[in-house]
Amino acid sequence: MILIAGCVFMTKKQKKVLYRIIASFVLLVVISLVPVEGWMKAALYLIPYLLIGYDILKKAVLGVAHGEVFDENFLMAVATVGAMLLGEYKEGAAVILFYQIGELFQSVAVGKSRRNISALMDIRPDYANIEKEDGSLEQVDPDEVAIGTVIVVKPGEKIPIDGEICEGSSVLNTSALTGESLPREVAAGDMVVSGCVNMSGLLKIRTTREFGESTVSKILDLVENSSMKKAKAENFITRFAHYYTPAVCYSALALALLPPILNLIAGNPANWADWVTRALTFLVISCPCALVISIPLSFFGGIGGASANGILVKGSNYLEMLSKTKYVVFDKTGTLTKGVFEVTEVVPDKKWADSAAREEASGDVRAARTASDILLEYAALAESYSDHPISKSLRKACGMSNVAIGMPNDYIGQEVEGAQVSDVEEISGYGVRARVRSEAFADHTDNGKAGSAQAAGDTQTAGDMGTESREVAVGNAKLMRQMNLDFPEPDKAGTIVYVAIDGVYTGYILISDVLKEHSPAAIRELKAAGIRKTVMLTGDNRRVAQAVASELHVDEVRSELLPGDKVEQVEQLLAAKGRKEVLAFVGDGINDAPVLSRADVGIAMGALGSDAAIEAADIVLMDDDPRKIALAMRISRKCLRIVYENIVFALGVKAICLILGALGYAGMWLAIFADVGVMVIAVLNAVRCLKVDGRMR
C-alpha cells in the first residue's frame, strides 16, 4: 500500500527497483509451491535471488575490488550468499528482497521529505518581466537583467531582483523571507527586496542589483550550503560508521568461526550451519543505515522548519550550538529597541497649560486641541529646518497626532517653504530659535499670554492671517539657562527638549528610543527556555540603559560602550562562562559585525536587505521580532532531541538485536526489522524536525 502510494513520487530508478521487487516476489511464491529438491531447487531460487540482488552483488564485488570492503552491500552479499550455500534458499532470497524493499522505502521517504524541505526554502524566482518597446512583456532569465533595468512585477508574481519602485503601489507578502504573514504596503520610491510576493498592484521596479547579488540569491546560497557545515552529532556518526562497520564484520567472522572450532576442540559436533547462520543474521542487523540517514535528515528538517519561520541557520553546527546556549548578549539599539527616536512624553508647563485650558472653555473653535499638541507643534515648526534626528522625531510625532485641524497632514512640509517659520537660528550645542507664525495656535497664545506677546513686540507681523509670530526657543537645559528661565529638570531616561515661547518656559518634550513591542516577551521567553543570563550592551548613557534594562528584566547591563568595547565585553563574558556553555550575541547587524563573529553564535536580526548581517552572522532572523530568538532555540532543541532519540533508539535496538542474533534467538526476519524497520522509524522521527510550532508564547 505504502509502496503504491509512494509510486507517484518515485524516480525512474526507484520504479525500476519496484518492478524487480514485484517480479521476484511473485517468482518466490511460485517457486515455493514447486515440489523440487536438491540442485534443481537451488537453481530455481537463484532466479529471483539474482533478479533482485544482482546490483547489490555487483556493488559488493566492486567495493572489494576498490578496497571499500565493509559497506552494507558487502554485508548483504556475504549474508545472503552464505544462506544460499547453507541451503537456506528461501531465506537467502527473501532477505535480499526485503532489504531492497527497505531501501526503496527509505529512498522514497527520504526523497519526499527532502523535496518537501527544499520546497519550503524554494524562493527562487524563475523569470523577470521586461517591458518591450511595443508595451508587451517579455520573460527573461533574472540572471540576464542588468542593474538599472526596469522590470515589471504583476500581481501574484515574486519580485525577482532587488530594486526601487518607480511606478505603482501594492501590498507585498514577505512571508517567504520573514515568516511574517503581515503584508507590507509599498509605493513608488520604496526599496523592495527580491523574494517578496506582489499581492495586489502592478509594480515597475528599477533594479539596483544584479540577480546574483540580490537578497533572494544570497539567502538561497546560504540555506543550500547550510548542510555543508556539519554538527558534532553528524561528525560523530561519520566517525562512528568508520569504526563500527569493520568491528561488526570481524565480530561476525569470529561468531562464525570460533564457536565451531571450540566445539571441535572440545570434542563436540562443530555445528557449522547454526553458527554461520547466526553470524549472517548478525551482519544483517548491524547495517548502520538508520543512523547515517536520519541524523543529517533531522538537521536538514530543523533548518528547513526554521527558515519557514524566517530564521536562517547557516549550518547544522550552529543549530547544535544554539540548543546549548546559556548566555544571550544583546545589543540595545535596533535589537531590543526600535532604534528610532520617538516622542514619548509631552509635558506642558502647568501655568501655561492652565491658561491654555481656560481658552478651551471660553469657546475656542479648535477645542479639541490640548496644550500638549500646541507645545509639540511649536517645537516641530521651530525645528522644521533641521535635519537632526530629534527634529525628525518631533515632526513625525506632530504629523501623527494630527493637530493642525483643517490642514493637510503634510502641514509641516508646507511650512518649510518658509512662509511662517522665519529667522531660524541654530545655536550649536544648545538648540534652535525661530520665529513661528501660525493661525492654528494663534488663539491660545494670543489670549493666554497676550501680555508677553505684546512685550516681545511681535505685533507688526500680525498680517493677513490675523496672527502674530512668536519667538520659539527649542533646546536643551543649557539653552534654558542661557535664557535665564525657570524650568524643571526631571530625572528621565532619554533626551529632554525644552520649549520656550516668547521668552516664557512652556514645557518639555521627552524623546527616547522606544522598546520593541515584543522585547519584554522575548526576554521572558528566553528565561523560560532556561537561559542563565541575559546581558545588554549599549553605547547609551547609564540612565537610559538602566531604564531599559529594568523594564525588560535583563540581568546585566553594560553601558556607555564604544563600538570597540563591545568586542572586549563579549570576550570577558566568553572567558567567564563554562567550557560547554554557549554564548550567543544578538545584534542588528549594521555595526555589530565584529561582535557577531566573535561570539559562539552570532544572531543578526532585521536583516532583510542588509548584506553585512547575512555575511557576519551565523543565524539570521529575517524580521525584527526578538521573540524569534527563543523560537529558534526551541527549534534547535527539538531538533537535537530528535537527533539523540534516533541515535539512542537505533543503537539500542541494534545492540539488543545483535546480542539476540549472536545467541541464536533472532532469525533473519528480526534481522530485517532491525535494519529496515529501525531505519524507517528513525526517518519518520527525523521528519518531525520540520514541523515547527511557530506560535510565540
Next chain:
Amino acid sequence: MKKTYKIEVDCANCARKMEEAAAKVEGVAAATVSFMTQKMNVEFAEGADVKSVMQNVVKACKKVESDCEVYL
C-alpha cells in the same frame, strides 16, 4: 577557489563515501557532499586545474559509488 556541483546520489552513506573519496583527490583542498541538497562543494587547492581535477573527482566517486552522478 570554491565550486558547487549538482550531484545525484541515492543514500546518505553513499554521499559520505563520495565525500571521502573526493577529498582525497589531488588538487582538492576540501570537499563536502550534501545528500540533502544533492550538491557537492569542492574547494580547489592553489593553482589546481579545475577541469582535470574534477574529472578525477568523478572517477573517484564512481569508484566508491557506482551509480552516482556528478554534473560538471
